[in-house]
Amino acid sequence: MPSEFELIRHFFERPARSARLGVGDDCALIAPSPGMDLAVSTDMLAEGIHFLTGTDARRLGHKSLAVNISDLAAMGASPRWATLALAMPTADEAWLSEFSAGFFALADRSGVELIGGDTTRSSTSASIMICITIFGEVPPGDALLRSGAHPGDDIWVSGELGGAALGLAQRLGRVTLSNQDADYVTRRLELPDPRVELGLRLRGLATGAIDVSDGFAGDLMHILERSGAGAQVHYESLPRCAAFANLGDPELEQRCVLSGGDDYELIFTASATRRDDVERLARELKLPLACVGTMLEGERKLEFCDAAGRALPAAGGFDHFK
Amino acid sequence: MPSEFELIRHFFERPARSARLGVGDDCALIAPSPGMDLAVSTDMLAEGIHFLTGTDARRLGHKSLAVNISDLAAMGASPRWATLALAMPTADEAWLSEFSAGFFALADRSGVELIGGDTTRSSTSASIMICITIFGEVPPGDALLRSGAHPGDDIWVSGELGGAALGLAQRLGRVTLSNQDADYVTRRLELPDPRVELGLRLRGLATGAIDVSDGFAGDLMHILERSGAGAQVHYESLPRCAAFANLGDPELEQRCVLSGGDDYELIFTASATRRDDVERLARELKLPLACVGTMLEGERKLEFCDAAGRALPAAGGFDHFK
Numbered sequence: 001m002p003s004e005f006e007l008i009r010h011f012f013e014r015p016a017r018s019a020r021l022g023v024g025d026d027c028a029l030i031a032p033s034p035g036m037d038l039a040v041s042t043d044m045l046a047e048g049i050h051f052l053t054g055t056d057a058r059r060l061g062h063k064s065l066a067v068n069i070s071d072l073a074a075m076g077a078s079p080r081w082a083t084l085a086l087a088m089p090t091a092d093e094a095w096l097s098e099f100s101a102g103f104f105a106l107a108d109r110s111g112v113e114l115i116g117g118d119t120t121r122s123s124t125s126a127s128i129m130i131c132i133t134i135f136g137e138v139p140p141g142d143a144l145l146r147s148g149a150h151p152g153d154d155i156w157v158s159g160e161l162g163g164a165a166l167g168l169a170q171r172l173g174r175v176t177l178s179n180q181d182a183d184y185v186t187r188r189l190e191l192p193d194p195r196v197e198l199g200l201r202l203r204g205l206a207t208g209a210i211d212v213s214d215g216f217a218g219d220l221m222h223i224l225e226r227s228g229a230g231a232q233v234h235y236e237s238l239p240r241c242a243a244f245a246n247l248g249d250p251e252l253e254q255r256c257v258l259s260g261g262d263d264y265e266l267i268f269t270a271s272a273t274r275r276d277d278v279e280r281l282a283r284e285l286k287l288p289l290a291c292v293g294t295m296l297e298g299e300r301k302l303e304f305c306d307a308a309g310r311a312l313p314a315a316g317g318f319d320h321f322k
Numbered sequence: 323m324p325s326e327f328e329l330i331r332h333f334f335e336r337p338a339r340s341a342r343l344g345v346g347d348d349c350a351l352i353a354p355s356p357g358m359d360l361a362v363s364t365d366m367l368a369e370g371i372h373f374l375t376g377t378d379a380r381r382l383g384h385k386s387l388a389v390n391i392s393d394l395a396a397m398g399a400s401p402r403w404a405t406l407a408l409a410m411p412t413a414d415e416a417w418l419s420e421f422s423a424g425f426f427a428l429a430d431r432s433g434v435e436l437i438g439g440d441t442t443r444s445s446t447s448a449s450i451m452i453c454i455t456i457f458g459e460v461p462p463g464d465a466l467l468r469s470g471a472h473p474g475d476d477i478w479v480s481g482e483l484g485g486a487a488l489g490l491a492q493r494l495g496r497v498t499l500s501n502q503d504a505d506y507v508t509r510r511l512e513l514p515d516p517r518v519e520l521g522l523r524l525r526g527l528a529t530g531a532i533d534v535s536d537g538f539a540g541d542l543m544h545i546l547e548r549s550g551a552g553a554q555v556h557y558e559s560l561p562r563c564a565a566f567a568n569l570g571d572p573e574l575e576q577r578c579v580l581s582g583g584d585d586y587e588l589i590f591t592a593s594a595t596r597r598d599d600v601e602r603l604a605r606e607l608k609l610p611l612a613c614v615g616t617m618l619e620g621e622r623k624l625e626f627c628d629a630a631g632r633a634l635p636a637a638g639g640f641d642h643f644k
């Protein structure tokens with residue numbers, strides 16, 4: 001079996017491009033662009049918690065990086081660099097080959113350079129653990145914060161909600177879907193497409209933003225908490241995956257749309273005076289952007305109402321420790 | 323039980339100091355000092371592999387950060403920021419309290435600000451997993467690289483070797499030591515003191531450097547590989563923990579000194595013309611610096627010789643997959 005160091009080199013070591021020094025020394029060296037702030041985020045993905053045992057390694061390589069790039073998108077930052085730490089019970093060459101192929105395909109497409117990493121054995125009974133730290137650049141003052149939403153702002157969401165959660169339910173055998181729908185929602189779960197271009201274009205337009213990783217309701221709550229405001233959301237306005245229409249299970253649909261995680265769409269707020277600008281942006285990006293509610297004065301309370309204006313019981317976000 | 327988010331806030335969220343935006347949004351925002359390169363390193367520590375189950379949580383908090391700071395020291399970089407990702411089977415408040423106390427005590431002393439993190443449940447059977455990414459600053463061109471050593475350079479090592487490995491052997495019940503020695507080597511194992519000040523002072527003096535994480539022989543081999551040179555090391559010159567003198571087990575001593583990991587001393591190379599400068603630095607820092615060998619022309623071969631000049635069999639570095 002090749003040694004740890006040979007494995008790392010073989011799959012993850014490439015010549016440095018924009019980095020001054022890439023993988024292979026005690027540290028990587030990067031020269032951030034003069035005058036830019038660096039946006040940094042770290043995410044850990046655990047087998048059995050964030051992904052199912054047996055998940056396709058190539059798709060997992062994609063998704064591990066995608067969820068991190070999504071954090072940059074939610075800040076309006078340009079992806080630049082990443083580090084990757086991997087722990088696994090045995091050094092599985094076929095798995096590493098596929099994982100790195102998926103990782104680098106998205107990295108190359110997104111302008112991300114892998115600058116460092118660590119590969120280690122986890123204890124025999126343990127599972128695969130992936131930790132990525134991502135670095136992006138954003139001009140000072142331009143980052144999209146959770147804390148910037150104002151009462152009266154529109155609440156927008158990109159793309160569609162609930163597909164990834166439905167994909168997980170399908171994977172776990174809890175729902176039966178047509179082959180076409182099953183394939184579609186599995187892709188929503190395993191191959192999320194981070195909304196980088198949208199995030200960049202929202203600089204100067206959105207007042208607040210977050211990505212949908214834990215579920216629409218829980219993630220919007222973070223904007224409410226940080227912005228010190230409430231919100232009313234029209235449940236029927238929430239864009240959702242078309243597969244729900246074929247399923248005819250409104251209860252599951254509501255759970256997936258409000259509390260399903262892993263969609264990696266962006267929720268953002270913008271002044272109601274900028275509605276035309278947001279709609280123009282949607283056309284330019286060919287990405288649906290739906291106005292789903294309004295930020296409110298007062299306590300940090302999130303209300304959902306139906307088409308008739310009646311209150312729906314609020315659904316909390318996904319919490320790993322609950 | 324408090325939710326994941328409440329736990330993170332309680333133990334790890336502090337007001338941003340030098341960061342523009344700290345823990346609590348999709349990303350942290352930092353403004354690297356103009357003109358400086360950023361040194362970045364990532365390390366994953368797995369329970370049962372990098373630390374024993376039941377290791378004191380406060381010491382583990384210290385060590386997790388120390389091993390990362392040590393990577394900055396080996397580059398000659400000033401510590402600035404870190405992110406921390408933690409996976410554990412259950413959210414253990416007492417453990418988190420102790421772990422964070424140990425982490426922040428060293429962070430504050432080292433000028434490191436925690437700017438982001440992730441806390442997640444690992445699957446039920448899984449163990450604790452810690453992933454830290456560290457950021458330091460170094461003027462362009464001043465970083466100490468593994469690749470800079472030249473044939474004829476002296477090879478130096480700071481402090482002493484083998485103590486951490488002896489501490490591990492003692493913890494595993496493989497050796498019996500006096501209480502005083504046991505306490506000393508346990509501290510070497512659990513409370514390493516990264517050589518930051520030494521690294522900074524070696525800018526412009528050392529030609530190559532690496533920290534001793536996997537074992538002296540294996541780590542020096544990385545300098546040989548990257549610098550394209552060989553080395554001869556005088557085994558008797560290697561500084562070692564005093565506890566070995568009381569133990570009288572030369573075979574274990576050799577294994578610990580050459581292949582024991584976790585000492586977090588610095589190995590560095592410097593021109594033989596700078597010997598006085600290195601010795602003056604040792605006096606100023608009150609840190610022993612031992613000249614242990616010489617870089618050689620030719621193939622990347624590491625030879626050890628005893629006091630009589632006879633070759634010793636070389637010992638490889640620690641490899642997680644072997």
